[in-house]
Amino acid sequence: MPTASISVSQSPAVQYLLRIGDTALILGQRLGEWTGHAPVLEEDIALANMALDLVGQSRALLTYAGSLEGQGLDEDQLAYLREEREFRNVTLVELPRGDFAVTVLRNTMLATFLRLLWLRLRDSSDPEVAAIAGKAVKEARYHQQHSADWVVRLAQGTDESRRRMVAAVDQLWRYSAELFADDAVDEQAAASGLGPRWSELKPQWDADMATVMQHAGLEIPAPSKFVSAGKRGQHSEHMGYVVAELQYLQRAYPGGVW
Amino acid sequence: MPTASISVSQSPAVQYLLRIGDTALILGQRLGEWTGHAPVLEEDIALANMALDLVGQSRALLTYAGSLEGQGLDEDQLAYLREEREFRNVTLVELPRGDFAVTVLRNTMLATFLRLLWLRLRDSSDPEVAAIAGKAVKEARYHQQHSADWVVRLAQGTDESRRRMVAAVDQLWRYSAELFADDAVDEQAAASGLGPRWSELKPQWDADMATVMQHAGLEIPAPSKFVSAGKRGQHSEHMGYVVAELQYLQRAYPGGVW
Numbered sequence: 001m002p003t004a005s006i007s008v009s010q011s012p013a014v015q016y017l018l019r020i021g022d023t024a025l026i027l028g029q030r031l032g033e034w035t036g037h038a039p040v041l042e043e044d045i046a047l048a049n050m051a052l053d054l055v056g057q058s059r060a061l062l063t064y065a066g067s068l069e070g071q072g073l074d075e076d077q078l079a080y081l082r083e084e085r086e087f088r089n090v091t092l093v094e095l096p097r098g099d100f101a102v103t104v105l106r107n108t109m110l111a112t113f114l115r116l117l118w119l120r121l122r123d124s125s126d127p128e129v130a131a132i133a134g135k136a137v138k139e140a141r142y143h144q145q146h147s148a149d150w151v152v153r154l155a156q157g158t159d160e161s162r163r164r165m166v167a168a169v170d171q172l173w174r175y176s177a178e179l180f181a182d183d184a185v186d187e188q189a190a191a192s193g194l195g196p197r198w199s200e201l202k203p204q205w206d207a208d209m210a211t212v213m214q215h216a217g218l219e220i221p222a223p224s225k226f227v228s229a230g231k232r233g234q235h236s237e238h239m240g241y242v243v244a245e246l247q248y249l250q251r252a253y254p255g256g257v258w
Numbered sequence: 259m260p261t262a263s264i265s266v267s268q269s270p271a272v273q274y275l276l277r278i279g280d281t282a283l284i285l286g287q288r289l290g291e292w293t294g295h296a297p298v299l300e301e302d303i304a305l306a307n308m309a310l311d312l313v314g315q316s317r318a319l320l321t322y323a324g325s326l327e328g329q330g331l332d333e334d335q336l337a338y339l340r341e342e343r344e345f346r347n348v349t350l351v352e353l354p355r356g357d358f359a360v361t362v363l364r365n366t367m368l369a370t371f372l373r374l375l376w377l378r379l380r381d382s383s384d385p386e387v388a389a390i391a392g393k394a395v396k397e398a399r400y401h402q403q404h405s406a407d408w409v410v411r412l413a414q415g416t417d418e419s420r421r422r423m424v425a426a427v428d429q430l431w432r433y434s435a436e437l438f439a440d441d442a443v444d445e446q447a448a449a450s451g452l453g454p455r456w457s458e459l460k461p462q463w464d465a466d467m468a469t470v471m472q473h474a475g476l477e478i479p480a481p482s483k484f485v486s487a488g489k490r491g492q493h494s495e496h497m498g499y500v501v502a503e504l505q506y507l508q509r510a511y512p513g514g515v516w
Contacts, residue, residue: 029294048306
């Protein structure tokens, strides 16, 4: 394994797959931070399970993206040897794990999105991607239901839990715009049949999230003009810390199992 | 859920189950610390899976211990409202996660022990304990094989990985004596048929570990007189930190999902 940082092909197909794989990877890492810290043991287990599913999805996508990429990169090189700006996850997943309200709302927003994306990717023109999607869509469905239940429960719980859930909506909602902001990567994926333009998922995401928010008695914030751009490599101030945490072992002991 | 700390019955059966349940819980928490930090993605997933298995085993045992205990305590009260000296895990699991060599050696020592214990507990006079053991023994077998493979790989890897593995043996081995130091809790469990005296597992543990160490080309340290006593509530200086990490959410927001 080379020890220097690597640069990844700007091929639209590779970029499209990295956007999904990196989003799953970083969200999985954020959820893993809850192990031993969840409010009840059952939830500790549920969050760890979701983290596992996401890291597994990410590993499958990074393995495949590496094989398409042309330099013979494997999934570990992609995970551990890229610099921050080479990561293509949406900004929403790199925000700190926050309190439990932030965690369950973020999970709901992303699982709702990823479920819709995996549903479409089952029909990808690329059979490898379609196979990964076939497994992942079931996982995302569970993540969506489980997390949405918590959003409702917290919003309708104590004054304190409701206050925190309202604060979470206020903090996170504006990061949803990025999910649906298309660019040339989406155009190319749609043209080749690799996968949908992400903007195509917006009407159903809006409807699914409206259902959750209505059950929770939460208001959907007015649209803002802010559009984060993590999937183009423009990350928030939190991403450097995320990458350092992910990579410190490889950086400290390059090329080995250390 | 009461917010004050709880005191648990000194009933030998309850203590016997808490020794196993707490050992699994704290080891699960230590393994969870690796999420997003393992040297390769595959191992990140494997460690998270083992953490999940262990927390699941712990939850089953704590639930059942709570039902036997007589105060109507549930597993979350047992996990989150006991003070440090009420935890009955062996000291070995509360040591800091250390480097990867420490982690895989500790896992091997404990999985070898727990596999032998679960094998015997499948014949427990208590059908509930036997049922928990029936599932857990399969998990422990996988943990044992997976971790032992890493011990061999690291010991026979680079100079650096071998140096670290030797240091891990030097650090951890002396904590194994506690696993086999019987007391009245063991006598009562053996008398009632709940489970074996832990000392009965020592010959097979010694043999299993000797096989691993031989494959790895590692020397087994000479026996020392040191016997840690975590399972009697006498913990190392690390345990306070472990408990604080486990409980801070419940302590900060008592009685809620916070």
